[in-house]
Amino acid sequence: MNTIRYIIQKEFKQIFRNKGMLPLIFVLPLIQLIILSNAATFEIKNIQVGYVDFDHSSTSDGLMDKFTASTYFQVKNQFPSQQLANSAMLNGDIDVIITIPTHFERDLLTEQKASLGLQINAIDGAAAGVTNFYIQQVVSTYNNAIRAELIQGNVPSEMRPKNILTIPSFWYNETLNYKTFMVPGILVLIVTMITLFLSGMNIVREKEIGTLEQINVTPIKKHQFIIGKLFPFLVIGLLLLTIGLVISKVIFSIPINGSILLMYGYTMIYILVILGIGLFISNFTDTQQQAMFISWFFVVIFILMSGLFTPIESMPKWAQVLTDFNPIKYFVEVMRMVMLKGSSFQDILPQIIKTSIYAILMNGLAVWSYKKTT
Amino acid sequence: MPIAQIMLFGFAITNEINNVNVAVLDLSKDVSTNSIVNKISASSYFTVTQLLESQNEVESIFKKGKVKAVIVFEKDFDQQMRNTGIAKIQLLTDATDPNTANTINNYITSITQNYAKEINQDIQLPFQIVPESRMVFNPEIKSVFMFVPGVMTIILMLVSAMMTSISITKEKEMGTMEILLVSPLKPYQVIIGKVIPYVFLSIINALVIILLSIFIFKMPVQGSFFLLGLESVLFIITSLSLGILISTISETQQTAMMISLMGLMLPVILLSGFIFPINSMPLPLQVISNIIPAKWFIIIIKGVMLKGVGLLYLWKETLILLGMTVFFILLSIRKYKIRLE
Numbered sequence: 145m146n147t148i149r150y151i152i153q154k155e156f157k158q159i160f161r162n163k164g165m166l167p168l169i170f171v172l173p174l175i176q177l178i179i180l181s182n183a184a185t186f187e188i189k190n191i192q193v194g195y196v197d198f199d200h201s202s203t204s205d206g207l208m209d210k211f212t213a214s215t216y217f218q219v220k221n222q223f224p225s226q227q228l229a230n231s232a233m234l235n236g237d238i239d240v241i242i243t244i245p246t247h248f249e250r251d252l253l254t255e256q257k258a259s260l261g262l263q264i265n266a267i268d269g270a271a272a273g274v275t276n277f278y279i280q281q282v283v284s285t286y287n288n289a290i291r292a293e294l295i296q297g298n299v300p301s302e303m304r305p306k307n308i309l310t311i312p313s314f315w316y317n318e319t320l321n322y323k324t325f326m327v328p329g330i331l332v333l334i335v336t337m338i339t340l341f342l343s344g345m346n347i348v349r350e351k352e353i354g355t356l357e358q359i360n361v362t363p364i365k366k367h368q369f370i371i372g373k374l375f376p377f378l379v380i381g382l383l384l385l386t387i388g389l390v391i392s393k394v395i396f397s398i399p400i401n402g403s404i405l406l407m408y409g410y411t412m413i414y415i416l417v418i419l420g421i422g423l424f425i426s427n428f429t430d431t432q433q434q435a436m437f438i439s440w441f442f443v444v445i446f447i448l449m450s451g452l453f454t455p456i457e458s459m460p461k462w463a464q465v466l467t468d469f470n471p472i473k474y475f476v477e478v479m480r481m482v483m484l485k486g487s488s489f490q491d492i493l494p495q496i497i498k499t500s501i502y503a504i505l506m507n508g509l510a511v512w513s514y515k516k517t518t
Numbered sequence: 519m520p521i522a523q524i525m526l527f528g529f530a531i532t533n534e535i536n537n538v539n540v541a542v543l544d545l546s547k548d549v550s551t552n553s554i555v556n557k558i559s560a561s562s563y564f565t566v567t568q569l570l571e572s573q574n575e576v577e578s579i580f581k582k583g584k585v586k587a588v589i590v591f592e593k594d595f596d597q598q599m600r601n602t603g604i605a606k607i608q609l610l611t612d613a614t615d616p617n618t619a620n621t622i623n624n625y626i627t628s629i630t631q632n633y634a635k636e637i638n639q640d641i642q643l644p645f646q647i648v649p650e651s652r653m654v655f656n657p658e659i660k661s662v663f664m665f666v667p668g669v670m671t672i673i674l675m676l677v678s679a680m681m682t683s684i685s686i687t688k689e690k691e692m693g694t695m696e697i698l699l700v701s702p703l704k705p706y707q708v709i710i711g712k713v714i715p716y717v718f719l720s721i722i723n724a725l726v727i728i729l730l731s732i733f734i735f736k737m738p739v740q741g742s743f744f745l746l747g748l749e750s751v752l753f754i755i756t757s758l759s760l761g762i763l764i765s766t767i768s769e770t771q772q773t774a775m776m777i778s779l780m781g782l783m784l785p786v787i788l789l790s791g792f793i794f795p796i797n798s799m800p801l802p803l804q805v806i807s808n809i810i811p812a813k814w815f816i817i818i819i820k821g822v823m824l825k826g827v828g829l830l831y832l833w834k835e836t837l838i839l840l841g842m843t844v845f846f847i848l849l850s851i852r853k854y855k856i857r858l859e
Contacts, residue, residue: 168776176784182800183788183807186617189798207647233654234827236817239797252645259648266653267824268664270532270621271795276651277624287647294645307604308554308630312623314613315580322616333784341779345772433684436775440676441523443783448527453793455618457586458536460529477583484614487581 147364151372159342159376169342169380170387173334177388178395181330184453185322188274193219194238196229201249203290207260210286211242216278239265240275253294316484323396328479329452331388336472337443339381339415343422344439345432346373347514352431370511374419381415382408401486410478410492413499417471420506427513446472474499524727527669528735532661535621539585541568543576546595550605554633558589563625580612587611587622655824666731667819668792671812673727674750675757675786676778678720682761683778685712687771705854709847713758720754731823740826749822749836753815756839759846760811766853786812814838 159165193211197204212219220238223229229241243261245251252258262279266272317324350356359369385408392398400407422439429435448454449463450472456464467473474495481487489496540558544551559566567585570576576588590608592598599605609626611619656663689695698708728746731737739746761778768774788794789803790812796804807813814835821827821835829836 162770162772165770165773165776168773168780172780176780179803179806180784180788183803184794185798186794187620187798188795192797231831234821234825235831236821252647257646257648259650262649262651263654264651266656267820268795269653269656269661270664272653272656274621274624276653277628279651280649283647283649287645291645308599308607308634309604310607310609310623310627310630312609312611314611314616314619317613317616317619320613320616320620325614325616330784337780337783341776345775349772432771432775433681433688436680436684436779440680440779440783443779444523444672444676445526447787453787454532455535455538455615457538458532463526463529466526480614481581481583485581491581491583 147368148372148375151364151369152375155373155376159380169338170384173338173384174387174391177327177330177334177391181323181327181396184326184330186270187320187322188271188278189216191217191240191275191278192238193217193240193242194221194223194229194232195219195242195244196223196226197244198246199244199248203249203252204244206290207244207283207286208242210282214278214282217282233263233265240279242279252290324398324484325480327392327396327398328483329450329476331385331392332472332475332479333447333452334388335381335384335411335415336418336446336475338384339377339418340422340439340443341436342380343373343377343419344425344435346377347423347426348429348432348435366511366514370423370507370514373423374416374507377419377422378412378415381418382411385411398483400483402482402488406489406492407479407482410482410496410499411475413496413503414471414475414478416503417499417506420503420510421471423510424506424513427510446470449473450476452476468498471499471502521726521730523673524666524669524730525734528662528666528731532665535563535618535625537565538563538587538618538622539567540564540587540589540622541570541576541579541585542566543570543573543588543590545593546591548594548596550596550599550633550637551591554591554607554630555589557629557633558626561625561629563622576610580610583612585612586615586618587626589626662735663737663824665792666735666737667816667823668790670724670727670731670819671753671790671815672786672792674720674724674754675812675815676782677723678716678754678757679761679764679782680775680778681716681719682713682758683764683768683774684771685716686762686765687768687774690769691771705851709762709850709854713755713762716758716761717751717754720758721751724750724754737823738826739823741822741828745828745832746819746822749815749818749832749839752836752839752843753811753818756811756815756843756846759843759850763846763850763853766850785810789813791816811839811842 195208197208208219211217223232226243229238229243232238233241241261241263243263245259245261248258248260260283262276264272264275314320347356350359389400393400421442425435425438429438449456449459449467449470451467452472456467456473459467478492478495481492542555542558544555555566558564568579570579570588573590579585579588588610590610592606592608595605607626607630609623611622613619686695689698728750732739764774764777768777786792789796789807789810791807792812796807796813799807818832818835818839821832
């Protein structure tokens, strides 16, 4: 027991001695949490619209006024010709071109039907779909308004269209506040990245500097060494989680609906998984450069396949199976469930079991792969 | 390894929704609700996994995370629609993921509106405006088009910046820096000498990624291949010089790595427009995003590959990257200390 205490002491001294690292561990990530949580939104706003009006009628003006009034659109400018509009689109200045054809108003009044040209930049397909939906919405509202005006509200009942009204109700997050969603997720990333990078580079650093051999000739046992290495990072991880939770509560006023104890309990198991992975990488590499590359490789995969930014359900089946091996996925799920939905121990039991198995496996591997002989 | 990543992400990442599990609570069970439910399950967006009997079940299935949305049809749905002209659907979504919740809402609304349009077919509405949408640059709406440029940028940026950031600090840590310092080499010579090998490595990297995106992901290169190559080299040099800058200001390899990983990874992923549209961000963040080199490179790649534009449209972005590179290099030459502490 004493041996472990000394190793822990040594690790803490090393961490706090490196003055350049401290702000990187504690300040930078938290600033990122505060700033970047605002960035992660798929909500489509400020759609840049340009239009070409060949008609110059009161109807076409009225339509464009509707777009200007809508909060989703920013009507940038009117282009005198289709070419100029296209070139602005190529330039990236606008994402939507609305073309109002000549005789738009006349067609509408005499032929009962007028068409409207829309060009949507679809490089971001999902955003284009939503944009299209919003545009249709604006057009149909405007259409209904002028129709009512033209026939002065006396729509004969057999001509009244049947409507289906969809009333959405957003549970757990009525205002669709994206920060509520992103803050727990980004907090997860920060805890993961810091603990993984620190532990991944730790043993290999001793290897590179040559101090590992000195430790190897001491009577320290394998498991004592690994536990001594793990513990400081566990503390750092939990500390980061605590500061992060305070920030999300105070700055972002995100509710913590579930039990805090449950969250900490789960986080401990989770950090053990990450540290196990880190130490495992550390054991298998010879230079810090290699260790870093491998950790980077896994972190990018873990982040992008965690369901944090893009939904897992939309991935192909084989990719969904792969995500089962992604610890970040479970942590993100648990944080969101416990913090936002107030899920209980029973609700997150599957995640707890999987993470625990993972933790045992990874740390077992770490102990096993750490060889005292070089 | 970057190859493995681009393969994995290119196939797996999409911000579209597919096969989202939804439950249905049908209080009316008539012709209309039946056909709407059929339409919903027939669409590739949704899978109807459960039919609920009462409102009480909603809470528990949400807590378990089994479904993302519950569609509730009001009592006498069909009758309401025929008599009053309006029938109501309540759409309960699990908005812990607001992105998905919002998209689900949009899609369900589209489906029900289409259904309404179908039953209204025999009614000829007067004065109709018919919008005809055309999706340009990506008519099949493949999400690969959106993600491959982003993944490519992230890989190039992080790998290049990381590789160089350690190179000088390693010399410092190992003590070989002194040898370099007592040599007659000028600071710029050391820095250029350090960068050149990584330039070649990264160019090979970029080439492989571009070939993969063309042959495996069927990304078109509408514009000039030559320009794409040149811009990639420029971006590689930008990232490398950023790496050099990190390298000159940090003392140990660990610090250098933490800066290049922690400092770069999240901002590059989040603020470059790779996943999240920059236009939707709050204004201060839109301003901050301008200092992320990756943002400009993503605009350039999308421009050359998908829009097929040339330098005429991309000179601004190119100039910005060029400026950043010069800035990073000058700063690192200035920060490069010729004396040991």
